[in-house]
Amino acid sequence: MSEVDSGPxxxxxxxxxxxxxxxLTSAILDARARGVSNPDVSEKISALADRLEAVAAHPHxxxxxxxxxxxxxxxxxxxxxxxxxxxxxxxxxxxxxGSSLAHAEFPRQYQGPPGIVHGGISxxxxxxxxAVANRTAGPAGMTAEMTLRYLRPTPxxxxxxxxxxxxxxxxxxxxxxxxxxxxxxPTVVCDALFITKEHVQ
Amino acid sequence: MSEVDSGPxxxxxxxxxxxxxxxLTSAILDARARGVSNPDVSEKISALADRLEAVAAHPHxxxxxxxxxxxxxxxxxxxxxxxxxxxxxxxxxxxxxGSSLAHAEFPRQYQGPPGIVHGGISxxxxxxxxAVANRTAGPAGMTAEMTLRYLRPTPxxxxxxxxxxxxxxxxxxxxxxxxxxxxxxPTVVCDALFITKEHVQ
Numbered sequence: 001m002s003e004v005d006s007g008p009x010x011x012x013x014x015x016x017x018x019x020x021x022x023x024l025t026s027a028i029l030d031a032r033a034r035g036v037s038n039p040d041v042s043e044k045i046s047a048l049a050d051r052l053e054a055v056a057a058h059p060h061x062x063x064x065x066x067x068x069x070x071x072x073x074x075x076x077x078x079x080x081x082x083x084x085x086x087x088x089x090x091x092x093x094x095x096x097x098g099s100s101l102a103h104a105e106f107p108r109q110y111q112g113p114p115g116i117v118h119g120g121i122s123x124x125x126x127x128x129x130x131a132v133a134n135r136t137a138g139p140a141g142m143t144a145e146m147t148l149r150y151l152r153p154t155p156x157x158x159x160x161x162x163x164x165x166x167x168x169x170x171x172x173x174x175x176x177x178x179x180x181x182x183x184x185x186p187t188v189v190c191d192a193l194f195i196t197k198e199h200v201q
Numbered sequence: 202m203s204e205v206d207s208g209p210x211x212x213x214x215x216x217x218x219x220x221x222x223x224x225l226t227s228a229i230l231d232a233r234a235r236g237v238s239n240p241d242v243s244e245k246i247s248a249l250a251d252r253l254e255a256v257a258a259h260p261h262x263x264x265x266x267x268x269x270x271x272x273x274x275x276x277x278x279x280x281x282x283x284x285x286x287x288x289x290x291x292x293x294x295x296x297x298x299g300s301s302l303a304h305a306e307f308p309r310q311y312q313g314p315p316g317i318v319h320g321g322i323s324x325x326x327x328x329x330x331x332a333v334a335n336r337t338a339g340p341a342g343m344t345a346e347m348t349l350r351y352l353r354p355t356p357x358x359x360x361x362x363x364x365x366x367x368x369x370x371x372x373x374x375x376x377x378x379x380x381x382x383x384x385x386x387p388t389v390v391c392d393a394l395f396i397t398k399e400h401v402q
Contacts, residue, residue, distance in 0.1 A: 013239075013243070014238065016240070016243045017229050017238075017243045017246070018229070020243045020246035020247045020250060021222065021225060021229065021246055023247065023250040024222060024286075025286045025287060027250045027253035027254045028215070028218050028219065028222065029284075029285065030258045030259075031253045031256055031257040031258070032284065034257060034258045036253075036257070037214040038214075038252070038256075039217070042214070042217045042221045044245070044249055045218065045221035045222055045225050045246075045249065046221045046224065046225075048225055048245060049221060049225040049227075051239070052225070052229060052231070052232045052237075052239065052242065053224075055232055056234070056235060056237065057231045057234040058231075076230060076233075077319070078310055078311050078312065078319050083230075083233065085226045085287075085310065086286075086287040086310045109279055109286065109287045110279050110287070111279065118280065119344045119347075120327075120329065121279060121325065123328075123347065123349075124321030124322065124325055125321070127319075127321040127324070128321065142314075142320075142351065143351055144350070145348065145351070146320075146324065146348070146349045147346065147347070148344075148347045148349075149345070150343065150344055150345055
């Protein structure tokens with residue numbers, strides 16, 4: 001039962017499963033917001049988990065090959081991976097000027113204070129926005145230090161423009177900036193230092 | 202069908218649902234790591250989401266009452282909320298010295314590089330660790346600035362000790378620190394400034 005790419009524009013099986021779980025996650029929280037509880041839903045979900053666990057890799061096993069490749073890692077990223085059910089529904093594009101760009105609307109599962117996106121979630125998304133921009137300029141490296149400044153709240157269910165910029169590189173150090181914007185106003189700004197394996201220039 | 206607390210130690214319906222989705226999320230990714238795909242699982246998950254969406258609050262509706270209360274917000278936190286399926290399975294305790302403490306093992310859905318916890322996920326968890334410690338000392342406030350330093354990789358599926366410390370307060374400013382430790386060695390250190398609504402002392 002290995003996965004076959006169904007052609008351009010057609011999502012893969014793992015993406016369909018992730019999207020279904022993402023919908024289910026939102027629906028559970030939205031239903032609870034109305035005080036509705038469906039215990040048999042939990043039983044049905046557990047039964048599906050039982051079935052998959054029976055054929056799954058041991059959770060502790062670090063599988064090489066597909067999941068170990070760079071593409072596999074990005075596709076299963078907990079931030080933007082279309083195959084990971086905890087990931088925020090967004091796709092990064094690489095712009096001509098080398099920056100990364102994504103548009104996101106955050107549903108209830110990413111809520112911090114009522115109606116507001118959790119601050120930690122913005123940091124998570126901005127880390128990846130900067131890594132994507134860095135990769136356009138050269139090696140992305142690993143995040144070594146990251147400073148987040150929260151300027152104003154980012155509302156749920158509202159279009160957020162997410163951008164990452166590669167600023168400069170020196171030896172193995174890469175400096176980058178990432179921003180969240182709502183209605184043209186920055187809500188979160190992130191500055192980071194990444195360290196690459198090799199010298200960049 | 203409103204939710205009734207089933208007594209001490211017995212999880213509420215929303216916690217059971219969240220835990221079931223968390224298991225399903227891990228199982229989907231672990232099954233994919235073996236190249237196994239079950240398209241009918243996605244259909245069954247979608248059908249459950251359809252059922253819940255039919256009785257759910259509109260996603261854009263910011264429901265007051267239960268979900269708007271401080272307890273509701275914490276229980277549904279995307280970081281540590283037992284009722285939120287994207288949350289990491291961990292519970293913070295408040296220690297006698299005012300620090301917060303949690304033990305966590307991160308499954309595959311929180312993976313960054315192969316076998317390693319995503320750096321953004323550590324930031325997300327540390328934000329909450331510090332907020333819990335601040336709340337022991339007084340008002341928690343909102344995160345204004347947060348600097349994360351990644352010292353070494355944090356492995357998946359390994360016990361991580363998460364700690365938050367309230368450092369000092371001055372007027373409306375509260376300084377805090379959070380750490381990830383594995384085998385007694387820090388892997389991530391976070392320093393943050395929180396701003397409270399009222400003067401702290």
